[in-house]
Amino acid sequence: MTTEGDDHGDDSRRTPLHLRLPVSLLARVDVSSMQISHGDSGLPVALDVRDAVGKETKAYPLRTEHKHTTWFDSSSGDGATKSQNGVRLRRIGGTATTLFVDPHTAKADDLKRMGKMARQRLENERKKRKEIVLLEDEEDIDLQASLPEKKQLKRASKRQALAEHLVPATAEKKQSDSKKTAKTKRRRLGPNVDGWFPNADHLPGLIDRSDVIRIHGLPVNVKPEQIRKFFDGLDPTRIFVLPPYDKTIQSLDISNDTSNTGPPPKVKRHDATIRIFVQFASVLVADAALIRSGESINVTKDADVCSDDRVDSALISLSTVPKHLARFMINHMSVDARKGEEIRTTLNNAAKRLGDVTVLAWQMTIKKLAIEDQVKPSVRQKEDLLPDRNIPLDRNQYDNLASRYNQLIEKHEKLELGAGVLLTRTFAPSCLKDPVHKITSSVSKWMMIEISHLRRLLLEYRNC
Known part of the structure; x- marks a missing residue:
């Protein structure tokens, strides 16, 4: 892009202007419509571009980059020099600054333009669709009343007979469905x-x-x-x-x-x-x-x-x-x-592999899930190692609690000695995936919690 001097037709007064634009902007605008707006200081501040398709004018802010560049023209004339390829070049001047449009601004404009086009295309497609049209009658016409009297009586008798036939069948189906669940449904079976x-x-x-x-x-x-x-x-x-x-x-x-x-x-x-x-x-x-x-x-x-x-x-x-x-x-x-x-x-x-841990694991399960009353025969008397979680009220209750406390410690020590390496605190994948290690560790942790609780109850009784 160049700027014209005061004397028309004088090429020596034409000064080049270096303007760098994104390719996407050049592809959709009319180059002859580009105009540069100058600010109060006389410096270029914006590039006004008219869209070649939409005929809309858009102002893009300009930025300045200081860099000296020499420009040549390939037309013949005085002062032209011949290059190695045989093309005659003529120096037309130099520029010390480069004006360019921010590519992010141009990209944002492209996105807005494409969004607008997409919305417009979608709107056109919607207009082409067939819509459901609801037709409402202004008058509520009773078709039954418009029929002859004989047909009205015939239809009424058919509806009555159908209702009498469906009522007992529906009641019988409800009773059978309540008994026939997904768990007990039976099918026709083969001989094998x-x-x-x-x-x-x-x-x-x-x-x-x-x-x-x-x-x-x-x-x-x-x-x-x-x-x-x-x-x-x-x-x-x-x-x-x-x-x-x-x-x-x-x-x-x-x-x-x-x-x-x-x-x-x-x-x-x-x-x-x-x-x-x-x-x-x-x-x-x-x-x-x-x-x-x-x-x-x-x-x-x-x-x-x-x-x-x-x-x-x-x-x-x-x-x-x-x-x-x-x-x-x-x-x-x-x-x-x-x-x-x-x-x-x-x-x-x-x-x-679990051995005696199995019994302790089920005691833990029954206690934690509170399903003592659901276990048949009852385990409340024979296998209950832990009494109610209350502070002893007299010496007799204290002795019973202390006896249970000692039994639980002995079982925990036996568990650790029997399990051996299973209770080693490790994060090895093979150890974490071992079900025996998982069950044994859970039982050991549960027993330690119960032992700590019983110890606290005994100490509270002593301090009373």
Whole structure:
């Protein structure tokens, strides 16, 4: 860009002006429409540009960069010099400053322009769409009243007959639906399906449910792969069992006398005290899995059968697990199933490694979950190591509390000596993933807390 002198046609009076612009700005403007605005001091302050498409004028602030540059023109004439390529160049002057538009300002303007074009295009597309037109009648015409009297009587009689037919059927369906739940639904069974399965209707329902469900009546030879195949499409995240405990817990277990009526099972099943659980990604997925209660799971050819009949699959029951029970079991009592290993083998190996810790772990669970009244037969008298959390009122209560305190210390010392390296405080991944280490550590921490509490009660009695 150049500026003209006072004498028109005199090239010597034309002085070059170095102006640097973004490519995006040059591509959409009319170059001949560029005008430079000068401030009060006479220096260029803004570049006024008229859009070649929209015919809108936009002012861009100019910045100054001080740098000497010499400019040449390729036209022929006096004073032109021939370069190596044969092009004659003529010096037309030099510039000491460079004016340029801030690229961020130009980019922001481009974004606004593209946004405006997008909104305009979207508005045009909306105008082309077919809309739903609501037609309202000004008068409420009674079509029934406009029919002949014979047709009115005929339609009324049909509606009355239909109502009398639907009322008893609806009432009967409500009664049957209340009894026929997802846990006890029965299907047509094939000749090689064991149709026996336990009844889990008395267990807690969908209130305070978690992402964990319990499996009842699982055949003894089942492996984790068969359970995952049973829940195909729901992708269980975890399959785990609890350490063995031969007493029934009402909120978790089924009773032996609550099994469904009919022929005995053809395949040996896990006892009700063998607690097997499956965890899913969310509560919604667990609800979808619960619908499969009463369906059959495949069994292997070497399954322990109770008759000579060929059995390919067996029905199982599913039940929900309350959220607080699920979280506690996962954090303190779970033993993960091992790939390719039967559930009962995994459980037996964990029980051997835990030893006496199993009894203490269940005492911890019963105490922390406050389910003493749900355990049958009762454990309140025989296995309760801890009395009520009250300060002794007399010497007799103090002696009983001190006796319990000493018993708990002895059991904790025996636990530490028996566990050995398991109670070593370490953050090794192999140690943290070991279920025996997890259960033993939880029991040890719980016993230390209870010992500290009993010590405080005894000291408070002494200070009274």
